[in-house]
Amino acid sequence: MNRNVFLKxxxxxxxxxxxxxxxxxxxENNLSVEVELPRLDVAEYHKPYVALWLEDSNRKATQxxxxxxxxxxxxxxxxxxxxxxxxxxxxxxxxxxPFDGLTSATKGPGKHVIAIDLSAKHLQGLPAxxxxxxxxxxxxxxxxxxxxxxxxxPVNASDYPLQAQGSSELGAVEVKLN
Amino acid sequence: MKIxxxxxxxxxxxxxxxxxxxxxxxxxxxxxxSTSLSGEAPWVTxxxxxxxxxxxxxxxxxxxxxxxxxxxxxxLVEVANAHTGKYRSTFDLNLVTEGTYKVGYAMGxxxxxxxxxxxKRKRWPARGKTAxxxxxxxEVPKDADSLKVSDxxxxxxxxxxxxxxxxxxxxxxxxxxxxxxxxxxxxLFAGETAKFQFLxxxxxxxxxxxxxxxxxxxxxxxxxxxxxxxxAKGYANITWPEAGMYLIEAEYKDNKATAPATIRTGSYxxxxxxxxx
Numbered sequence: 001m002n003r004n005v006f007l008k009x010x011x012x013x014x015x016x017x018x019x020x021x022x023x024x025x026x027x028e029n030n031l032s033v034e035v036e037l038p039r040l041d042v043a044e045y046h047k048p049y050v051a052l053w054l055e056d057s058n059r060k061a062t063q064x065x066x067x068x069x070x071x072x073x074x075x076x077x078x079x080x081x082x083x084x085x086x087x088x089x090x091x092x093x094x095x096x097x098p099f100d101g102l103t104s105a106t107k108g109p110g111k112h113v114i115a116i117d118l119s120a121k122h123l124q125g126l127p128a129x130x131x132x133x134x135x136x137x138x139x140x141x142x143x144x145x146x147x148x149x150x151x152x153x154p155v156n157a158s159d160y161p162l163q164a165q166g167s168s169e170l171g172a173v174e175v176k177l178n
Numbered sequence: 179m180k181i182x183x184x185x186x187x188x189x190x191x192x193x194x195x196x197x198x199x200x201x202x203x204x205x206x207x208x209x210x211x212s213t214s215l216s217g218e219a220p221w222v223t224x225x226x227x228x229x230x231x232x233x234x235x236x237x238x239x240x241x242x243x244x245x246x247x248x249x250x251x252x253x254l255v256e257v258a259n260a261h262t263g264k265y266r267s268t269f270d271l272n273l274v275t276e277g278t279y280k281v282g283y284a285m286g287x288x289x290x291x292x293x294x295x296x297x298k299r300k301r302w303p304a305r306g307k308t309a310x311x312x313x314x315x316x317e318v319p320k321d322a323d324s325l326k327v328s329d330x331x332x333x334x335x336x337x338x339x340x341x342x343x344x345x346x347x348x349x350x351x352x353x354x355x356x357x358x359x360x361x362x363x364x365x366l367f368a369g370e371t372a373k374f375q376f377l378x379x380x381x382x383x384x385x386x387x388x389x390x391x392x393x394x395x396x397x398x399x400x401x402x403x404x405x406x407x408x409x410a411k412g413y414a415n416i417t418w419p420e421a422g423m424y425l426i427e428a429e430y431k432d433n434k435a436t437a438p439a440t441i442r443t444g445s446y447x448x449x450x451x452x453x454x455x
Contacts (some may be wrong), residue, residue: 079217085453088216089365093342 030178031116033064035135036171039109046136047081047106048139048169049086052114054123054133056081061090062126064102064133065114083138086146115178118155133162137169145169164167204228206240207425208282208336210396215340215366215450219274222338224257224281227266231396232425233449235265236379240334242267250277250344257281276338277344277362282448286331286354288314288439292322294324300446323448329439331355336449339364352380355444360413366452375408378430378444382412386430390416393423421454 037048048082052064066087069077082088119126133149147166152159155177193288225233226240233314242260245267250256257269273279287309290302293455304311318327331354343371350356357363361372375427376386390404406414418424435442 075218079220082212082214082216088214091215092216093339120211176378 006140010157024064028157029118031118031155032176032178033114033116033133033135034111034172034174034176036111036134036166036170037107037109037112037137038166038171044141046140046142047108047138049084049141050135050137051084051092052133052135053087053091054126055090055134056127057129057130059090061134062123063091063095063102064116066119068103070103070105080140083140083144084136085138085144086134087136118153126153133175135166135170135173137166139169143169145174149173149175151175185275204230204237205232205425205427206238206334207234207424207449208232208245208334208452209449210281210336210338213336213338214453215273215338216418219272220321220340221270221272223259223268224252224271224336225266225268231264232391232393233423234396237265238284239263239265239267242269246280246282247271247286248280249275250279250346251275251359252346252349256296257277272340273340276341278339278347278362280335280337282333282335284331284335284351284354286444287311287329288318288327289330290314290318290327290438292319292325297323316436326441327349327435327439327441328401328441329435330443331364331445333444333446335446337363338423349381350377352377353384354378355428355446357428357446363448363450366418366450368418368421368454369450371415373413373415375412376414376428376430376446378413378432378442383430383432384408384412386412386414386428388414388416389427391425391427392420393425415422418452421452424450424452426450 006087007082025028032112033052035050035052049069050065050067054064068081071077084092085178115122115145130151131151131153133151134146138144145166145168146171149164151162157177160175160177163173164173166173197341206228207226209225214228215222225235226245227235227237228240229235229237239262242262245257247255247257255271257271260269261267269277271281289309294300302314307389318325333354335357343364345362347361348357348359350358356377358377360374366372376383386408388406390406391401395401404416406416408414426448430444432442433440
């Protein structure tokens with residue numbers, strides 16, 4: 001192998017891994033949100049539809065996660081997406097579902113963790129400023145609840161962890177810096 | 179001249195509704211099962227009736243004749259499973275196109291009333307008949323007692339949206355009293371203020387009187403009617419006190435009619451859903 005080419009390859013490899021390293025390991029870019037879905041003592045329980053999104057002070061919204069019933073035939077589960085009402089108004093009705101990589105099946109009672117990589121393609125361009133992380137749950141034959149957690153971008157490590165508490169359809173919500 | 183199909187329909191109907199329209203104390207409405215929908219080609223079912231209580235089937239149905247459904251591109255589409263019962267008509271609509279649909283009735287034109295030689299009240303066009311302006315001179319006696327001639331229009335509408343709300347169906351036809359949304363009627367939330375403009379024959383009009391009442395009147399003593407009047411530019415602002423299904427009734431009248439009419443009147447009513455915050 002030609003020595004120059006080899007050196008170039010080594011340099012390129014080092015350069016690439018350095019770039020990757022800086023974007024992945026930066027703590028300020030990695031949030032984790034723990035969302036608790038309460039166990040409810042009801043006769044007919046269906047796992048709730050849940051949406052998470054970031055909303056700026058002009059109500060411009062950016063999708064973080066969506067849990068809905070993916071398994072119904074002919075994607076019938078989409079019929080009820082409108083019932084995640086605030087999300088539907090801010091994001092859902094404007095876009096094609098599913099959101100690539102952001103959509104998953106509904107989840108039952110317990111604590112669920114959602115990782116937010118702020119350097120991800122759809123989030124990296126968010127301008128600095130005040131935001132709300134909004135978590136909305138809507139349960140079939142049940143209630144609806146929205147929990148809001150104000151946060152600032154770029155993130156300020158001393159603000160974390162951030163916490164909020166739902167009262168009916170959502171339990172504790174905690175945002176941590178990884 | 180190319181007249182769009184909805185307009186043609188507008189001018190050729192007026193029959194089916196005359197019954198309900200003469201009973202003026204009542205409220206006429208078209209009530210959708212949902213106004214904001216998701217998923218592939220969702221269905222909405224509607225009730226159409228005339229009643230005192232909102233939204234209760236208790237008096238007479240609105241007939242299917244003259245009912246129009248417009249898709250988000252402005253094209254007229256068919257409704258399915260129509261049935262007229264004792265107190266209401268019902269029908270279904272498949273929202274195959276994303277956007278906002280308009281469903282309802284529109285009619286109007288020259289109207290006259292007078293007393294004949296025996297003091298009996300006469301109407302033109304006669305109940306169940308369509309007004310044809312060309313026949314006015316030969317069918318309405320010019321010097322009849324108490325002759326009143328008006329240019330009168332009426333609309334009963336509701337709107338439903340699949341996916342993102344759109345505005346094509348709100349393009350004015352410039353006939354009668356029409357609502358032009360600043361706030362989309364399928365995007366109303368409690369605590370927020372909606373802004374609508376009213377046009378009569380295509381011109382923004384001041385002094386349109388709006389009466390806004392939330393459904394469920396049967397189960398409360400106070401109607402809780404909200405009264406709003408349009409400003410100089412035809413705008414009305416409505417702040418929704420709470421979530422629910424509302425009936426908006428708007429009335430306009432002026433004396434700018436062209437002969438043989440002496441007054442122009444327009445009424446507009448619509449069913450709007452308001453969601454909780």
